[in-house]
Amino acid sequence: INLASILKAAPFFIDLHEHDAALTSTEELPALLSAALLQTAAHSASWKELQRVAGRNFAQATSLCNTIPLNVLEKRVILNRQKTLDKLDQFIAELQDLRQVLAEEDGQGISDYLNDADHARRSWIRAREQSDWGGEELRPAERIKSPGILTNLLGFRRKKPGEDK
Template sequence: MAREILIVGMNEIGASIGLAIRRAGRGVICTGYDSDASAARAARKSGAVEKLAMGLGRSVGGADVVILALPSGQVRGYLEAIGPRLKRDALVLDTSWLKADAVGWASEILPEGRHYIGAVPTVAAGALYIGASGASEPSGDLFEGGLMAMVVPARTPEAAVDLALQVASWLGTTPFFIDPAEVDGVAATVVDLPTILGAALMRVAVRSPGWREARRMAGRLFATSAIVGALQGPGDLQAALHLNRGNVLTRLDETIEELEALRALIAGSDEEGLERHLAEAVQAHYAWLAARMRGEWAQEEIVPGELPEGGIFDRLLGIGGLRTKDRRRD
């Protein structure tokens, strides 16, 4: 019997997930839903899904897996919409970045016998700069060779975890387990802070006295730095920053401290100190990029969160050489 998968959100992430599943998964029927009808039609045309859902009711009720490819601020609303319609043993796989609140929402909203797992896929190394200047086309290879950070709530049945792992396999990712609070901290560093800095750059630029000339002369450096502040809608960005405000404020304070240090070096004409300071950043960047391109994380410790007990986790300890903390939930 074919497994029914409903993907909610036909953005680049959702459509790419659909393409990967349809390419690798056998006996799977993918249905797509998006409140933006044009995005839904584009995903159907690309082959990301076999059919489109005009509404959530019937499609949710028949789905074995509902994949949420949504901004973090929309997750609670969709959990409330789909929760009562989910069939027993259905799995909700949430690909949004923020997990601490989402785990709590799922526990509060989903009926008994319906399961939630957080899953954040990382893009393939070769796709790091695709879309750096704006939205890009979905691809079934978007996540190939990347990781899948998985947040598994306590008492999640083994069958649900198995199903989530199957989805990770279809995407070509290696799963590892992590605590929801750790995911939120990572999001503040690699998603929220770059977005804020991009938005701040744009606001500073348009208020500068020379903007009339600058807008004509700005090139790739400015474009790639500023675009990250415009990739999300203002409402979605505001909601995400509000949900993760504790971590975001910490990163902002650290960034302000770093900018003040750079300002002091520039103001003090400390040429050697400034060069040394910048060299550290350049070296750190290329060290990260080299490691990210290699993807040989087995040689480094990826420290996930606590894992629920169960045979499936014993089998996972050796996946990709990833290591786990030596602890279990009570």
């Protein structure tokens, strides 16, 4: 906390479950979706042709499946199986919403959907670059009042002002 104060930064704390959910959403899920996209194309009857026409977007979208070593990704999703399943369910629901929007005849829905996604991404990138998380007030963490290692090991402690020597 002192280092954060010196750097004029705000400490940010999340508990273990929040951390796992955040990693599942931002690391494991994108890697799994990348793998699923690649598997969808690779299992297509026209995979031979798709390989020839696949371009930069496909390469970038599928590159995420190897950003985390496969054995590490496998362990993470197994250890956080329920969180991973929950996030996959949320993504499947979003894909179903997207499908419904696309099925609408007027085309305005898909335009709105894509514009909303573009706006959300730009807002996130801007906030990340500026470390501005929507005006969110981050409270400085309270100082932990616990004995230090020397107190625990050797019984040493700092004398309070006015205490006898």
